[in-house]
Amino acid sequence: AQLEALSQGMTLRDASAYNVQFRGVQAVLIDSLSYQRLEPDAPWIAYQQFCEHFLAPLALMAMRDIRCGRLLRSSVEGIPLDLAARLLPGRSRLRLGLGAHLHLHARSQRQHADASGSGRTARLSLSRQIALIESLRSTVSGLRWQPEGTEWADYADHTSYDDEATRSKEAIVGAMLGAAAGSSGAGGGAAVWDLGANTGRYSAIASGLGRRVLAFDIDPAAAERHYRSLRRDGRTDTTPLVMDLADPSPALGWAHRERRSLEERGGDGVLMALALVHHLAIGRNVPLPMLLGWLADLGSELIIEWVPREDPMAQRLLAAREDIFGRYTEEGLQAAMVERWVQVDRAPIVGSARVLYHLRRR
Numbered sequence: 001a002q003l004e005a006l007s008q009g010m011t012l013r014d015a016s017a018y019n020v021q022f023r024g025v026q027a028v029l030i031d032s033l034s035y036q037r038l039e040p041d042a043p044w045i046a047y048q049q050f051c052e053h054f055l056a057p058l059a060l061m062a063m064r065d066i067r068c069g070r071l072l073r074s075s076v077e078g079i080p081l082d083l084a085a086r087l088l089p090g091r092s093r094l095r096l097g098l099g100a101h102l103h104l105h106a107r108s109q110r111q112h113a114d115a116s117g118s119g120r121t122a123r124l125s126l127s128r129q130i131a132l133i134e135s136l137r138s139t140v141s142g143l144r145w146q147p148e149g150t151e152w153a154d155y156a157d158h159t160s161y162d163d164e165a166t167r168s169k170e171a172i173v174g175a176m177l178g179a180a181a182g183s184s185g186a187g188g189g190a191a192v193w194d195l196g197a198n199t200g201r202y203s204a205i206a207s208g209l210g211r212r213v214l215a216f217d218i219d220p221a222a223a224e225r226h227y228r229s230l231r232r233d234g235r236t237d238t239t240p241l242v243m244d245l246a247d248p249s250p251a252l253g254w255a256h257r258e259r260r261s262l263e264e265r266g267g268d269g270v271l272m273a274l275a276l277v278h279h280l281a282i283g284r285n286v287p288l289p290m291l292l293g294w295l296a297d298l299g300s301e302l303i304i305e306w307v308p309r310e311d312p313m314a315q316r317l318l319a320a321r322e323d324i325f326g327r328y329t330e331e332g333l334q335a336a337m338v339e340r341w342v343q344v345d346r347a348p349i350v351g352s353a354r355v356l357y358h359l360r361r362r
Contacts, residue, residue: 001029002015002044002046002133003130003133003134003137005035005038006038006126006129006130006133009037009038010035010036010037010038011035011036011037011038011042011044011045012034012035012044012046013034013035013036013045013046014031014034014046014049015046015047015049015050015053015054016031016049016053016078017053017054017057017072017078018076018259019031019034022239023236023239024230024235024236024237024238024239025227025230025231025235025236025238025239025240026236034046038126041123041124041125041126042123042124043122043123043124043129044124044129044132044133047132048081048105048109049078050136051081051101051102051105051136052077052078052079052080052081053072053078054140055098055101055102055136055139055140056078056079056080056081056084056102057069057071057072057078057079057084058140058143059084059088059092059098059102059143060079060084060087060088061145062143062144062145063088063089063091063092063143064087064088064089066145066220066221067220068087069220069242073249073250073252075252076252076253076258076259081102081105081106081109082106082109082110084102084106085102085103085106085107088102088103095139095142096139097135097136097138097139097142098139100135101135101136101139145224147220147221147222147224147225148221161351161352162351164350164351165349165350165351165352165354168349168350168351168352169274169305169349169352169354169356170201170202170205172347172349172356173202173205173272173274173303173356174205174209175347176303176345176347176356176358177192177205177206177209177211177270177272177303178209179344179345179358180270180301180303180358181301181360190211190268190269190270191211191212191213191214191269191270192206192211192212192213192214192269192270192271192272193213193214193216193266193269193270193271193272193298193299194206194213194214194215194216194272194274195216195245195271195272195273195276195298196216196217196218196245196273196274196275196276196279197215197216197217197222197223197226197240197272198217198219198222198226199222199225199226199229200215200226200229200230200238200240202272202274203215203226203238204238206270206272207235207237207238211237211270212237212238213237213238213239214238214239214241215238215239215240215241216241216242216243216245217240217241217242217243218242218243218244218245219242220242223240223241223242224240226238226240227240243262245276245280246280246284246286248261248262248263249261249262251264262298263294263297263298266297266298266299267297267298267299267300268299268300269299269300269301270299270300270301270302270303271295271298271299271301271302271303271304272302272303272304273295273302273303273304273305274303274304274305274356275305275307275313276304276305277291277304277305277306277307277333278307278309278311278313278314278317278328279317281325281328282309282314282317282318282321282325282328283317287327287336288327288328288332288333288335288336289335289336289339291336292333292336292337292339292340292341293336293339293340296340296341296361299361300360300361301358301359301360301361302341302357302358302359302360302361303356303357303358303359304356304357304359305354305355305356305357306330306333306354306355306356306357307354308329308330308353308354309325309328309329310353311353311354330355333357337357337359339362340361340362341359341360341361341362342359342360342361342362343357343358343359344358344359344360345357345358346358
């Protein structure tokens with residue numbers, strides 16, 4: 001965007017990651033007010049912000065640990081460059097772009113912080129500013145992260161479903177989605193939030209019915225595989241997002257009002273919580289009434305899969321801990337529904353002990 005702006009005699013005065021939203025998997029700059037006329041030989045005022053909001057997080061995620069992306073939750077101002085420089089491995093200094101834009105940039109910040117007086121304002125010709133942006137683009141493009149085979153990224157290959165149960169579940173989910181009104185009429189365009197989407201098998205059913213889909217998963221590898229498959233297929237109706245649903249994105253910024261929480265962003269769409277209940281109720285100790293109440297804050301309709309404790313996937317979770325989940329029963333789930341939900345449909349999955357429910361918020 002900055003290169004395009006420079007070609008038109010303009011510049012971006014902001015480079016916040018919050019100025020970018022997604023249409024499917026396509027990033028879209030939404031802050032048109034950031035454009036201003038380029039002053040002759042003026043430096044790019046948003047250079048530091050770009051490094052803090054984009055380059056530093058991406059470098060840490062690619063070279064240190066993909067979970068470093070969570071550091072962005074600690075501040076709306078991005079990741080401080082001195083912190084990023086300390087956290088990055090030593091070999092990052094040997095990469096020209098990272099050495100210049102992160103390590104030397106952080107050192108320059110420290111020197112300017114220690115210096116007294118205002119000093120002279122740096123000047124940067126148009127050709128040098130274009131070279132700077134090209135260098136940033138090259139540095140970001142050179143960062144690579146390859147998703148490893150993890151428990152949840154490979155989940156679709158290791159579930160307890162046989163082919164018959166898989167076909168049954170897909171058919172039931174499709175029928176329930178078709179009957180879900182959301183906020184736009186049956187079968188219409190209400191957004192679907194696929195909670196625990198993994199690599200997107202059931203997100204694809206929702207998008208195939210004309211729904212816009214936000215596909216949440218805790219596993220970055222699963223979300224990355226989903227993203228790559230959408231890019232490969234040219235799909236623009238689904239956005240994969242990494243999210244720990246037991247610790248979702250909070251409100252951020254001044255008075256918690258600059259950026260809204262996950263709950264504040266939902267409310268009227270359709271939720272799918274497939275193969276999720278046991279992970280939150282058993283794996284994260286969330287009582288069923290709390291879980292169903294929270295889901296009612298996120299959406300107006302819910303397609304939820306009940307996974308009984310006898311299920312192999314539930315047994316895997318119980319094997320590593322004391323069984324304190326006496327209330328984890330289908331009757332307990334039904335009792336938890338009553339306060340906030342009305343049951344529209346209940347459909348057992350053929351060839352499986354699992355059951356799908358379609359609920360509508362009261």
